[in-house]
Amino acid sequence: MKKIIIDTDCGIDDAIAIMMAVKNGLDVLGITTVSGNTEVNQVTENVLRVLHFIGRDDILVYKGAHKPTVKNRVESVKIHGKNGLGDVKIEKAKRREDKTPAPVALFEMAKENPGVTVVTLGPLTNIAMAINLYPELETLIGRIISMGGALYQGNVTRFAEFNFFFDPEAAQFVFDTKIPLTIVPWDPILKNVILEKELLNIVKGSKVGEFILNLEETPMTFMEQFYGMRAAVFPDPVAMAYAISEKVAKHKIIGNMEMELNKNSLRGASILKEGERMEIITEIEPEEFKRLLVNTTR
Numbered sequence: 138m139k140k141i142i143i144d145t146d147c148g149i150d151d152a153i154a155i156m157m158a159v160k161n162g163l164d165v166l167g168i169t170t171v172s173g174n175t176e177v178n179q180v181t182e183n184v185l186r187v188l189h190f191i192g193r194d195d196i197l198v199y200k201g202a203h204k205p206t207v208k209n210r211v212e213s214v215k216i217h218g219k220n221g222l223g224d225v226k227i228e229k230a231k232r233r234e235d236k237t238p239a240p241v242a243l244f245e246m247a248k249e250n251p252g253v254t255v256v257t258l259g260p261l262t263n264i265a266m267a268i269n270l271y272p273e274l275e276t277l278i279g280r281i282i283s284m285g286g287a288l289y290q291g292n293v294t295r296f297a298e299f300n301f302f303f304d305p306e307a308a309q310f311v312f313d314t315k316i317p318l319t320i321v322p323w324d325p326i327l328k329n330v331i332l333e334k335e336l337l338n339i340v341k342g343s344k345v346g347e348f349i350l351n352l353e354e355t356p357m358t359f360m361e362q363f364y365g366m367r368a369a370v371f372p373d374p375v376a377m378a379y380a381i382s383e384k385v386a387k388h389k390i391i392g393n394m395e396m397e398l399n400k401n402s403l404r405g406a407s408i409l410k411e412g413e414r415m416e417i418i419t420e421i422e423p424e425e426f427k428r429l430l431v432n433t434t435r
């Protein structure tokens with residue numbers, strides 16, 4: 138079983154990604170939480186509840202950063218609702234998070250499992266902080282698979298995608314390390330939507346499936362308003378799907394990304410540059426993604 142650590146700002150699509158990891162047989166060593174889609178205390182609560190829902194109260198959860206590295210004006214993302222899960226209700230877990238802070242836990246898990254893959258579903262605040270505290274992480278982490286960035290079109294500003302926009306300094310900090318890096322940007326995700334009609338078929342007759350459908354209700358309304366179609370969009374699950382099966386990437390390029398850190402209208406944009414620093418997924422294989430989503434509902 139492939140070992141992974143998940144770092145998440147658990148909103149709607151993070152919840153689906155976490156369930157996807159577990160249901161497709163990844164060995165989830167632990168989950169670290171970070172502010173992003175919602176505030177870190179709520180994020181932690183959401184992760185505990187999602188794990189409880191799928192009967193995995195054994196996976197330890199570690200709370201991480203409350204704020205981005207540099208104070209940054211970020212509008213709250215209405216799409217994720219008051220509780221970060223589109224206000225979908227889910228039973229409270231009977232346990233709390235572990236007392237170890239996320240960056241420390243990241244180091245300890247990587248030390249015990251050198252070569253481990255870290256899948257990041259939120260801003261990179263915890264990861265940057267952990268590497269800053271424990272530079273050995275540069276050789277202990279085998280790969281980071283990160284949902285973040287936009288090549289041509291953002292989802293927060295015209296140019297910037299939410300995760301990297303929320304903490305661009307942390308993203309740049311991670312880019313500047315030697316850890317092998319796979320970026321799953323917003324652009325191919327927006328082309329990999331599943332129409333409501335098809336989603337209904339995929340999730341039919343399953344408790345997890347029904348939960349996925351309820352979670353996707355708000356994003357589908359958002360998609361309808363902005364793109365004129367009721368369709369579900371899966372940013373974090375696509376990154377997780379790639380951790381499960383590389384076939385999910387139909388096309389990827391080798392290149393570099395640099396974060397715009399200046400306080401101008403481009404702040405938080407990820408600028409594509411020539412180089413060999415990272416692999417960037419540019420096209421998704423829809424059938425492979427759907428196969429893993431179907432497994433998630435079983």
Ligand SMILES: [Ca+2]
Pocket residue numbers: 145146147148150151173174258259373
């Ligand atoms: Ca997320």
